[in-house]
Amino acid sequence: MLQNKDPINVIITGVGGQGNLFASQILGQMLLQKGYLITIGETLGLSQRGGSVMSHVRASKRETLPPLIPEGLCDLVLALEPIEGLRILGSYGHPDVLTITNTRPIMPMDVLAGQAEYPELEVVLEKMNELSRRVWTVDATDLALKMGDPILANVIMLGALGGLKILPYDVRTFETAIREFFPDDRLTTNLEAFNQGRTSVKAI
Amino acid sequence: MSEKGGLKSLENGVLAKDLCVACGACASLCPYLRSTDGRIVKLHDCDLTEGRCFDYCPRTEVDVAKLHQAVFGRDRRDLDIGSTRRVVGARAIDLELRNRGQTGGVVSTLVSLALEEGSVQAAILTERRADLLPRGRIVRDSREVVTLAGSGYVAGPTLEALNGGSFENEDRIAVVGLPCQITALAKMRVSALDRRTPIDQVVLTIGLFCTWALSYGPFVDFLRKRVGRAEVGKMDITPPPERLLLVTTDSETSRIPLDEIRPFVRSGCDVCLDMTAELADLSVGTVEGRCGWNTVIVRTRAGEEILSRAEAVGAIETESLAEDYLGHLREASRLKKYRALKALEGKGYTDGGYLRLPNRLKRRIMSCGDEGP
Amino acid sequence: MSIITEGRSGQKVLLMGNEAIARGAIEGGVKVCAAYPGNPSSEIIGTLAKIGPELDIYVEWSANEKVALEVAAAASFAGIRGLAAMKQNGLNVASDFLFNLNLTGSIGGLVVVVCDDPGAISSTNEEDTRAYAKIGDLPLLEPSTVQEAKSMIPFAFELSEELGLPCLVRSVTRISHARGSVELDDPVPLSRRPHFNTGRPLVNVPALAFHRKLRAKLHRCRDIFETSEFNEYLGPEQPEALIVASGTPGAYAQETLNLLKAEDRVGIIKLGTTWPLPESFLVRQLRRADVILVAEDVDTFLETNLKALCAQKGRELGIKRFLGRGSGTLPDVGEITPDCLTTAVAEILKISYEARPPEYARTAQEAVSRYAPTRQVGFCAGCPHRAAYWCVKTALALDGRDGFLVGDIGCYSLGFGPSGFEQMKTLHSMGSGAGIAGGMGQLARFGFDQPVMTVCGDSTFYHAALPALFNAIYNQANFLMLILDNSATAMTGFQPHPGTGQNAMGRQAPVVDIEAVCRTLGARIEVADPYDLQGTIEAVNRLLVDEKGVKVLILRQLCALVRANRGEKLYQVRVDQERCLGDGCGCNRLCTRVFRCPGLIWDKEKGRAGIDDAICTGCGVCGEICPQSAILTEEI
């Protein structure tokens, strides 16, 4: 769906500790295999500690782009956490943006403490829908927990994106990319997670 | 309408105003307030607008008439020393109790008897260890009572032991406490908040007479400078005109003029209305001028029953008190009330501060002023 | 990262900026690399450490940046190539050495990579390192892409050897922590045996003679920069305006012009060699237009120096109008983003630019402010620091003398915020907590009566707290120092340090035991486990009332991330819904409202607490704080 666009601007967002950066690296590697020039802008540092995290993944066949996507020019949001997805739409969204979101909220500290409210998931999805051309959901964390490790949610999300064929990659591209990071014994779990995502993504 | 509040109000209205008397009614109810070294310490902020800490504190609203109604089921008649059934002199028969007791050993005798006969299964007493800090202590064995006899004139969080204790197997508890602590118990009884505090199990309250109590930290610093590290035994106050604090250690008895002690009186005591623990089942103090005898004010049937049984089994002996002594007692009690109202005024509480007094009582108290203190 | 060692000339690979710098070092024939970790610089040495043994490169995590620079300089003195890496604050630590090193000069290629953090994304300041180049008369390179970050390193080595001067390379977060496609080159074939020439001592006395020599080197450097390929002009012959940019703004500039469709109206002078300025090159380019927008990160380094140049060359250049951070056209502080650059250029060209329909923008921003509560950073689930600060807070309250804690840099810096219960009351530089505590600890003589505590992580202890500690012991200051020993440099990504028993290259190393060090220095020492709240609180209170000298309490507990990465959990935790009091009096949600471990959940409907199994790391500490004993911890 975005194959014909150049550049392709993707933002992967979530909460520190969700494996956001890893997901962006894998996505970058996969697109690199497909002949794109890649730049990824990451936010490391303090935000790793439970703060909002985003990575900008930029792909172009023509040129190497700078690491930040200009505001209002994101083509695709991959949200590992719902309100983080909404937050990205706030600055980087535009009427044609595509959004894929995990359904599992992570409560900000202020919400836990009762000083702020976390909206109902339906409300977040409704807002996302209003701000995107299309929205898909994945119960990524729940699936990952069933598989025994919540961190797999990031790979499940990549699987979901792969399943939608929005970007030019499939499970084989994924396998090649992930081989650079993991020994064989972790490979099967990751492939399984990818496939879980591919088959459980739902349009709203 | 009674006043409602939470920890914030307690902090602002009582702790910050230095009105706290360290009774312990607010401690060990929750993880936010703790007592340590005779101080009430707030560990974290609590944002509840209604809490037991505020509700139980004897320095938040005290509605004298309402509390009296709640404890005695009728209006207050005696304006000076509260409801009485009888006032007698008494002392323990048992010599050990009499000697180790602060005055005549009556309190310890009554508690010990109640535990022995099973009319109560547990008692909240106050122990004083080598560090001189009074701490509440749950006693279930009558033989332990005598080891806790005596008092040290230092205020301490006795009621913390009631709040923090586990009384799953007991439904009859006695509490011995100072007037402020007895007031707090009455406030617990009338509180509309949840009843997780074991107040409904408290069937006997014995109040101690009290003119003032001392602040632990500053007083003990002073005392240590005076008597050194030696273990402190009995502490007593001699009657007027002498008025000395006698502090006995292994080696000597220090005689400290009361004027030197006054700076350590808790400022919360300055505004205290109650000398004779008017909301107790039974109140016990000294008999001025008659060494080794207690004044006992019996106020309720529960108080009468335990005292009569003690007489009947020969645990204590009683004698009647002279009319003019009773007159003195009344006057002393009324004077404490007068000083409290004046102190409140002095602290800028024009509306009586935490006290809600019936007009009749207020007039009676202020009449002291006419006579001159 | 085999690609970094094995990649061949012409190959295009995806590298993180810091990996690219590491690869650049390999291509430049580096032999000795040293650093102290600090975001955003840590992955440079992190990457090299992994491959050092394989490529016969010596790599070390040094105790601090000054030592790192000295270690790298030593290699240079012996004629081989050395590289030191650090973050902006680190150069402050190393600067004392640097400002003598410039005078003696170096021999083998010596490169100092400093990663600045515009916007202070993971720092306590956004200091601009470039000022050091000017003060120290040192050559300075500024990459603007990941590719350049790699390419500049071999050049920097060559330049350093040609001039006999260390060369500074300034990266920034957006390069160091970006990933980009990089075309590789082959490593230079160098086989030198290190040898120190005793006939040529490196002693910069008399200083003036050496200073004169340094100036001469800088002039030579300027000549080299005049023709450097890292400086270029892109744009029409006669633009309406010029953008002069270095660093990432240099990369944003082209996209900005594309977005504004202003490629024909504005030219870009992209500078990669920013000190000394290539004056003739600049004079040639600046002639093209009179309106000059300077886009650079943090300070007005270029802007100020360009203004000076234009004043100097007034007759040739005429009067220019300078716009940039100094003029308020670009924001005064924070990083330059593509967005502020676009706004500025649009304003200069009087173009109206909207990335998306205004109606959409409004709805989107409203949705965020209404439905996306901000996410404060805080300690991870199960972090021993949260437990430690809980104990600090409780102990100080119990102590009742208005005591407080001063701190410094590390994960535990977050103690200033809500997840540390706002306990850290001063926060400055590495080791500053111990120094400040030492000073406070002397004030009793003037009537100061508050107990003082300080806190320090294990890595920070070695870095800079140690001198402050023995200063305090020697001068008999009175305070309590907490050493949070989590066996990791967690803030920056778990680098080994002298206490971990491992060196940078993964070999076994002797453990420098903090406890033994403190004991030898003569401090009173206790050790506690911060997960044991009661024990820790008692220890703190016990040590606080000891009014003699320096007390050290070592709080030992493994970093929760390390434990989680190992897949270990101490306890399976759950909340007994019957016992939980929720927001009733007697608890008022102590766990979720006050303690706030992210592993806890507050179920608003049921009014009960719960555990989020996806986040809980099983430390079991909440079980200790629950007044109802409703949080059940079952040992695994």
Ligand SMILES: Cc1cc2nc3c(=O)[nH]c(=O)nc-3n(C[C@H](O)[C@H](O)[C@H](O)COP(=O)(O)OP(=O)(O)OC[C@H]3O[C@@H](n4cnc5c(N)ncnc54)[C@H](O)[C@@H]3O)c2cc1C
């Ligand atoms: C602070 C204080 C001030 C007092 N002021 C006066 C006064 O002005 N006039 C007067 O007539 N009597 C006063 N008393 C009471 C008097 O000291 C005796 O406690 C009382 O006469 C009972 O004597 P006893 O021999 O029966 O007591 P004992 O048999 O010795 O029993 C004393 C009981 O008091 C309890 N106790 C000890 N210290 C405390 C404390 N700090 N808080 C609560 N309970 C405690 C113990 O648990 C023990 O059970 C005061 C007592 C205290 C503690």
Ligand code: SF4
């Ligand atoms: S007087 Fe008693 S209830 Fe009131 S604050 Fe002090 S200790 Fe708590």
Ligand code: SF4
């Ligand atoms: S601290 Fe305990 S009682 Fe209070 S909300 Fe948490 S689990 Fe429930």
